[in-house]
């Protein structure tokens with residue numbers, strides 16, 4: 001038996017139950033990622049400031065995070081995944097946050113800098 | 114059991130049943146009760162592996178955050194030497210490869226093996242393009258001596274100090290440079306006597322005495338002098354750290370891509386043998402997760418490395 | 428049991444099962460290519476025992492040098508290498524894999540009623556990775572050693588030291604991936620491989636403890652991996668990440684190092700706590716007090732353990748505001764550990780306590796770990812730490828946790844499950860003697876070090892003022908007793924493989940799925956997939972769950 005024969009049988013069944021992302025969704029996400037890339041380059045050349053604080057870096061990071069979230073949710077199918085998968089993803093981000101924020105508590109509050 | 118009520122369970126359970134009719138699916142391992150349990154376990158394993166990867170890159174991002182804060186002007190100036198065109202092009206290429214990978218998984222889910230192989234090949238081509246551009250970018254850095262280490266030289270204004278060092282060095286090819294770079298403690302730029310370079314370098318750091326050219330002068334006050342030429346000592350403070358991080362981060366990312374390319378060859382071979390079908394495509398799906406992860410790392414690396422202070426603010 | 432001090436005595440005569448995982452195939456190949464988690468556990472056990480003795484030899488050198496105030500046995504450089512290799516071998520090649528890779532590997536699938544871990548090939552791969560990493564470590568030692576201390580602080584490791592830093596760092600990095608794969612395997616196994624009816628709150632606490640430790644292995648280890656890569660790159664290619672001459676910050680290295688290395692303490696101790704939870708209930712013949720409190724405290728330790736790392740850096744020059752935060756959270760992390768000690772003690776209350784060797788070790792663990800934990804609070808206190816850190820006080824503190832806690836827990840678990848692993852009982856009398864020797868020898872070794880540290884004796888020097896000699900002689904004497912205590916089990920456990928009494932499936936009358944199958948278990952653990960219908964530790968008394 002070859003792989004092809006097997007799939008012929010199962011395809012309709014799959015189509016109905018499986019979480020197969022539609023090609024349209026993939027194209028949409030791809031488009032959004034391209035727009036995000038353009039946006040991030042464009043934003044980098046603007047001097048965005050509020051009250052003397054430059055917002056360029058936060059904006060770049062927000063765009064990157066939106067892009068990453070799209071990839072995680074749609075390309076990596078986390079949107080349709082189990083709660084356990086979602087918790088796993090969140091815990092990864094959370095632990096990265098621990099590393100970055102607690103390290104910065106030191107570097108940002110040194111009296112002699 | 115709570116964890117077995119995953120959404121996947123219901124549908125894949127049907128396959129388990131289907132496969133169970135004529136005995137075992139050929140890919141069903143003995144220690145799993147069902148194919149869906151096996152698939153679930155592999156998927157979770159891959160995700161756990163990926164959060165391990167998040168922390169691995171996390172260490173680099175942590176160092177980046179600390180030094181970007183400390184040396185913002187140098188990071189901005191050094192970042193400006195990177196080509197936005199090449200960076201943007203590569204970002205688009207990598208996003209495109211993520212799309213083709215997603216489509217490959219999609220084809221696998223539908224059991225369309227030909228299409229699956231086509232999209233894997235497309236992903237590999239895009240991956241190769243990305244790495245090729247990276248090679249171009251790296252070699253530009255080598256030529257301009259903007260590589261961390263003894264030959265490091267960086268001038269934001271481009272006064273030509275780093276470009277034409279000496280005739281001997283101009284004649285050096287990239288492999289020569291690489292070789293000199295790799296040989297560690299011995300590499301001074303050709304045509305530049307090491308002792309004078311060191312004396313010059315030490316003079317630029319006040320309060321230090323030079324003892325031996327190797328710099329292993331235990332028992333002396335102060336740190337040993339930096340090995341390398343005088344341009345290294347005079348370079349903008351923090352700029353070498355930027356380039357160290359640039360190479361460490363993009364290098365680790367590229368290493369992941371190279372590993373990914375190897376894995377894709379293996380998947381391609383298995384797909385050709387007919388191993389994957391709509392009932393069994395776990396390796397494709399898990400590799401897809403890996404490839405998307407590599408894409409996500411780049412989504413962050415691009416603005417963090419290429420787009421620092423491009424508008425020329427403070 | 429009516430008398431005060433009794434043992435479980437196996438009186439029935441049992442016969443060894445005809446087929447089990449040990450006699451399934453005798454060829455060397457069947458061992459080196461095995462995917463059976465039980466055999467991989469045995470492989471790990473042999474490997475880490477070897478490294479325990481390598482580390483032990485280094486410890487002996489250190490203690491012998493410190494017998495006299497003058498630095499007469501070892502040159503200061505050699506002494507630096509001796510304590511560094513002692514630390515590296517013991518921490519990365521013995522303690523980190525000790526309980527998880529041996530007992531955890533052997534028992535987790537059995538405790539949850541599975542045929543194997545989720546990824547048997549990755550399990551075998553992790554052993555090979557570990558061996559490769561360990562070979563790098565050994566090679567570094569044989570070709571000259573390292574002298575940076577096991578902490579590899581920059582810029583000593585990146586610039587000044589002219590010893591085998593890169594080789595050792597690469598060894599640890601590789602072994603780290605073995606640890607990551609073990610943790611990954613455990614997490615997936617515990618989530619996806621449980622037998623029907625084996626719900627989360629029916630899991631033995633040993634499994635909970637390993638789940639928590641696995642979280643740390645997976646999330647902490649990669650950070651030290653990348654940190655060591657950066658150290659190697661900086662040393663090898665003179666790039667600048669931590670180099671202060673280029674504006675780098677050596678304290679960043681310490682942050683990244685301790686981000687892993689503090690939680691790593693819990694990689695070592697949590698599985699040990701899991702062992703103690705099992706042994707205390709078995710030999711009290713009583714349901715554990717506060718099951719959920721112990722289970723959640725394991726997870727709490729895994730999470731809070733990640734928030735306290737900079738308490739190793741109070742004198743390194745970090746921000747005093749950050750130091751305050753880290754000091755405060757360090758106090759908080761003591762709470763879940765204290766919950767466990769309290770619950771084990773409460774389990775003993777009104778239990779029918781039997782004094783077999785595992786229980787002796789468990790008592791030893793509870794006492795010594797408590798001392799180790801409480802002295803940890805001294806060091807978490809910002810003001811006191813400034814005086815006590817980098818003295819023998821801290822050496823004594825972490826040896827109370829690592830040896831008094833973890834090594835005792837390891838020996839405890841090895842004795843407890845020895846009948847399950849080998850089918851035979853260890854001889855009770857020499858085992859009790861060795862437990863006693865370990866306990867006495869340990870306290871004699873390290874109690875004087877608390878005093879030495881309090882008096883101000885700094886760590887990592889090969890000579891010291893003569894007035895400290897008496898306490899140092901006591902410490903070295905204790906170390907000799909400790910060494911005998913560690914060597915004895917080697918002899919009688921090997922002896923028992925052939926001459927020990929046949930144990931039967933459940934010599935300790937314990938609950939738990941692993942005791943329901945034969946000893947040694949068959950290759951696939953159970954002849955039929957078990958179905959779990961009740962909580963663990965169901966010893967038949969009528970207490971409500973706490």
Ligand SMILES: [Cu+2]
Nearest residue numbers: 689736738739
């Ligand atoms: Cu700590």
